[in-house]
Amino acid sequence: xxxxxxxxxFAIALPAxxxxxxxxxxxxxxxxxxxxxxxxxxxxxxxxxxYSMTYLGVFAAVSTALxxxxxxxxGANDLKQGRTTVFHGFLAAFxxxxxxxxxxxxxxVPLLHIMGAYGELQETALPYFQIVLGVSLLLxxxxxxxxxFRATGDxxxxxxxxxxxxxxxVVLDYIxxxxxxxxxGLGLVGAAxxxxxxxxxxxxxxxxxxxxxxxxxxxxxxxxxxxxxFLSMLKFTVPVAVERLSMRLGQVVYFGLIVRMGTESYAAHxxxxxxxxxxxxxGTGFAIAASVTIGQAIGNKNVExxxxxxRWSYIQSAISMxxxxxxxxxxxxxxxxxxxxxxxxxxLLFIVLAIDIFSQPFLxxxxxxxxxxxxxxxxxxxxxxxxxxxxxxRTLGVYVFAWKLGMGLPAVWASxxxxxxxxxxxxxxxxxxxxxxxNNPAS
Numbered sequence: 001x002x003x004x005x006x007x008x009x010f011a012i013a014l015p016a017x018x019x020x021x022x023x024x025x026x027x028x029x030x031x032x033x034x035x036x037x038x039x040x041x042x043x044x045x046x047x048x049x050x051y052s053m054t055y056l057g058v059f060a061a062v063s064t065a066l067x068x069x070x071x072x073x074x075g076a077n078d079l080k081q082g083r084t085t086v087f088h089g090f091l092a093a094f095x096x097x098x099x100x101x102x103x104x105x106x107x108x109v110p111l112l113h114i115m116g117a118y119g120e121l122q123e124t125a126l127p128y129f130q131i132v133l134g135v136s137l138l139l140x141x142x143x144x145x146x147x148x149f150r151a152t153g154d155x156x157x158x159x160x161x162x163x164x165x166x167x168x169x170v171v172l173d174y175i176x177x178x179x180x181x182x183x184x185g186l187g188l189v190g191a192a193x194x195x196x197x198x199x200x201x202x203x204x205x206x207x208x209x210x211x212x213x214x215x216x217x218x219x220x221x222x223x224x225x226x227x228x229x230f231l232s233m234l235k236f237t238v239p240v241a242v243e244r245l246s247m248r249l250g251q252v253v254y255f256g257l258i259v260r261m262g263t264e265s266y267a268a269h270x271x272x273x274x275x276x277x278x279x280x281x282x283g284t285g286f287a288i289a290a291s292v293t294i295g296q297a298i299g300n301k302n303v304e305x306x307x308x309x310x311r312w313s314y315i316q317s318a319i320s321m322x323x324x325x326x327x328x329x330x331x332x333x334x335x336x337x338x339x340x341x342x343x344x345x346x347x348l349l350f351i352v353l354a355i356d357i358f359s360q361p362f363l364x365x366x367x368x369x370x371x372x373x374x375x376x377x378x379x380x381x382x383x384x385x386x387x388x389x390x391x392x393x394r395t396l397g398v399y400v401f402a403w404k405l406g407m408g409l410p411a412v413w414a415s416x417x418x419x420x421x422x423x424x425x426x427x428x429x430x431x432x433x434x435x436x437x438x439n440n441p442a443s
Contacts, residue, residue, distance in 0.1 A: 005305065006312040009289045013316070015155035017285030019146070022162040033173050034191055041188050044125035047117050048132055050252075055100050055133065057244030059140045062092050063147035064291075065237040068375050070151035071292050074215050075299020082215040086148050087223050088230050090141065092237065097140025104133035124188065131192035138199040145206040148216045153292055161205045169198035239383040240374065246383070250390035254398040258412060261402070265409045268348035271339045272413070275328050276356055279321040283364050286317035287371040294375040310372045310431075318364035325360050329353040352413040359417035365424035373430060385426045394419035 034041050066089030073082035104111070108130045112122050146158040172194035179185030186193070210216050258269050290313035297305035328335065332353050336346045366389075370382040397415030401407045 003308075003312065005293070005308040006316065009286065009293060009309060009312045010316060012150075012153060012155050012292055013282075013285040013289035013313075015159040016150065016288040017282055019155065019159045019162045020281045020284055022159070022166050033177050034188065037177070037187055040120055040124050043121055044117075044128050044188060045191075047112060047121070047125055048129045051104070051111060051129075051133060052139075054245070054248050055136050056139065056143070057248055058096060058100070058241050059093065059136075059143040061237050061241035061244055062089065062096060062140070063143045064240045064374060064379075065089065065092075065233045066144055067147045067151040067291055068236065068295055068377070069233060070148060070215070071295025071375065072299035074152050075296035076301075078299075079215050083218055084226070084229065085233075086216045087218055088226070088233055089144050089148070090218075091225070091230070092233060093140040093144035094137065097137035100136040100140070101134050104136060105130050108133075128188050128192045131189065132195055135196050135199075138196065138203055142199055142203045142206065145203060145210065148210065149206070149213070150288055150292055151295065152213060152215050153296065154213070155288070155292075157209055158206070161202050161209070164205060165198050165202040168201050169194055172197055236379050239379040243370075243379075243383040243386045246387045247390050250395045254395045254412070257398050257403045258409070261408060264342060264344045265348065267340060267342070268345045268352065268409055269412065271336060271345070272349055272352045272356070274339075275332075275335065275353070276325065278328065279324045279356075279360060280363065280367075282320045282324060283317050283367040286313045286320075286364070287367040289313055290368050291371040291375045294372050298376065306376070310368065313372070314364055314368045317368055318361040321364050322357060322360040325353065325357050329357055348409050351410050355410065355413045355417055359413075359420050362417065362420035362424040365427055366420050369424070369427035369431070373427070381430060385423050388426075389419040389423045393422050 034045055066085060069085040070082050070089070073079070073085055108126055109122065112125055112129060117125050149155070149157045173191060174180070175183055176186050176190030176194045177188075178190075210218075258266050290310055293309040293313070294306050297303075297309060329350070332350050333346065336349045340346065370386070373382055394415050397418060398412050401415060402409065402411035405411070
């Protein structure tokens, strides 16, 4: 018989996983249509996506704070406090989104130069860059809205809206890129506006649905700005943002080293990264479930449930991720041929996927325990652990073993596995020495 906590964790995680896959589908659809416009257009989208993912990391930090505070309020059945949290979370998302939008428009050219986009690439990328990132406000608000629903335990609504958003995006992408009837094709600019309009639609839909949920429906007389509460959320948010940005910057550094290892190594790494997203997305879904259930249990002052939800989030995540990665490994000789027929690339792909199988239980711990500890009120410890792992183990390991000692791509993935193992160990030590859930957020 499956325990009730395990069922609840799975019920929350499954739609969250589906939503994450649908978000990825936006980029896949864009790539499919934009590929018809030529290599320069593909590269223009690529350099924009680097910044888009970086922005998303910051917006997700705000959403994490909103989720932690709101799930506790829901667990305590304090609807007024819940709506106060949503209001301040949306204010933070709006302010940061507006700042990033302004910066993307005003500093678009220098930001593209940082990515090495000059000449024809700069000219092609700039309009797309300024449109998509110039309305980063929409992405910030959509991320915060989705987090609000998830914090109440409702991951189905963001999933349903995600399905609608993808349908809208596909239709608009085709029409605005290539044109139809009396509507002229706008090429890459059309792709940008399709993305913007799809996100606008999704934000409007979530806002309308939120009006029917008492815990997150904003009521006029309750919308009072509280500086102390806002600063408390901000204090919690900053370490989460630093953690995300530290991870992203570390990836940029060691990706640069992989590029220098040669075309075949870089190709194998990219293919492996594309395939292993299927496993890591599962971990992200269970991490969301851990955050929601643990936050609500803390709000309800049920310490036993806190540990039970953490345990079942990890167990289901680790098993699912390992099975998925093992299946990808087994079928990699055939799956790999969908990307390339290069025998060296396929051989490297087989090796790194084998390494990644053993890394999955550790990665599951990193994902779930980061969310669990943050839900427990501590955002600083995951930041410290992530920074140590990404720089002291992963990036340094890639530099020393893969690059300096010439051990190649297998050493890269071994370093990634070592990073995940170290973080899993440090999180385990935290759990044995701390009572998860007794910290106040931002304390």
